[in-house]
Amino acid sequence: MTSKIQGNAQRIDEAFERIRKSGEPGLMTHIIYGYPRVEDNEVLIETMVEAGVDLIEVQLPFSDPTADGPTITQACQVALDNGAHIQEGIDFVARMTEKYDVPILFMSYFNIVFSYHAPGEEKRGVSSFVHAAAKAGASGLIVPDIPPEEKSERYPELCKEAGLYPIYVTSPNVSDHRLKAIGEVAEGFIYCTSRTGTTGKDVDLDMEMLGAFLKQTHDVCKLPVAVGFSIARRDQVEALAPHAEVAVVGSHLLRTFDEKGAQGLREEILKLKGK
Template sequence: MQLEQTLRKRLENRDILLMTHIVLGYPSFEANREVIRQMVENGVDCIEMQIPFSEPMADGPVILKANQDSLAAGTTVAQCMEFAEEMSALYDIPFLFMTYYNIIFKYGEEPFFAKAKEAGIQGLIVPDLPIEMGEEFYAQARKTGVTPIQLFAPTSTTSRMAQLTDHAEGFVYCIARRGVTGKKSEFDTDFNEYLDRCRAATDLPLAVGFGIQSREDIQTLTGKAEIAVIGSATIRLVDSDGTEAVGPFIRSLR
């Protein structure tokens, strides 16, 4: 409940929240530090930190490359845990981990959750773990209070959304379109109907991600969702213009 309460409290002063995504260790942990500083100082409400994995199946080419480059540089789960603890001690916003289930399985579910909790992580996004296979995962989530985030997709049926809602806490991540991250999403009639189905399925805040790239995108989502998720756009920006470009970009989104 802590994550949901924190987000709802922040919503008292904003029309919509911003959640951003970084890949830990890309291009370096020092760059991550600077990017997070600029994000927080310019109004980001929540940060999703990705523990890199060799086959990030939900991610498009920008985040895929970031994962691969981070791993090639030697990034470890232990380093990610240490970095998360450092950031959560510095900044008073929720930090989440996003990763793939193999990382958690290899680390061990019980020690992973315990260490994430110790590091100040409030939520966990694992796109490739079906709820039917997550009994121990959800047991550890309940035990530690690290919130498991569920994902809706345009292909999710109403009955599937209901099943996911039974396991949902914090907020629900609504994938804006079919496919992987990075490509711009179109907010058309089909999208609005999909968001209506998401809203009908849960009372939790809705976060919309995959292809959110501009102030216009966020304005379109305002009033329809509680959280806009910016991912590949900031990684592209760091690649092209350096970490110092992140602050002005975040400011431009409001």
């Protein structure tokens, strides 16, 4: 794996390098800017970093999060009701990337990217957003509803020009031609969902099907993979280890923090890491 992009994206390459050397599966966790309260976000990041997570997604809340299940959908609504603003979320990430070396990725929906304009500027769009995200020190973007065929948006090109990895999400029902198209534009790693459906539902992983899908993704895209959706236990992380570089735990840790606070979150992350 060679880094094709100069900039913050290198933090992702470095994280995967560390994961590879450790022989242990990596862990990517997820927070929603503004949830449960804006003032909790820094504690969340701090706890995650100290517990040793390898990558962190910061979701910028959107009113209509199509790919998310009820836990994250409601959390986004709470965040918006709390008055979470996109620019504040970007500024928050800027502070966190200054403070910590962990690679932080923005996760959001395409309308947030498409609508963005920098404070005091009128120009909206992908180029404005990627510029702001790169300036904030983010390493990549995860935008599930911008498919590779919407070429006129120039989304992957603009991400790369800004020094960000465009992370593509793909699912086990993907066709060969689509996976190939994703492989052509994706950089950094591929985010594979463990199944179809939305985030956050506790269902058993079909490891036989998933193993084949992850192998196909590795073969076609020639990038490491992170697996998310329904990952909540150490035994799942271990089962994934031979097939994927990183496990993604989102909704489960969000609920853990809601129920048990920062200390509970820390313990749960350590458990997921087998410590």
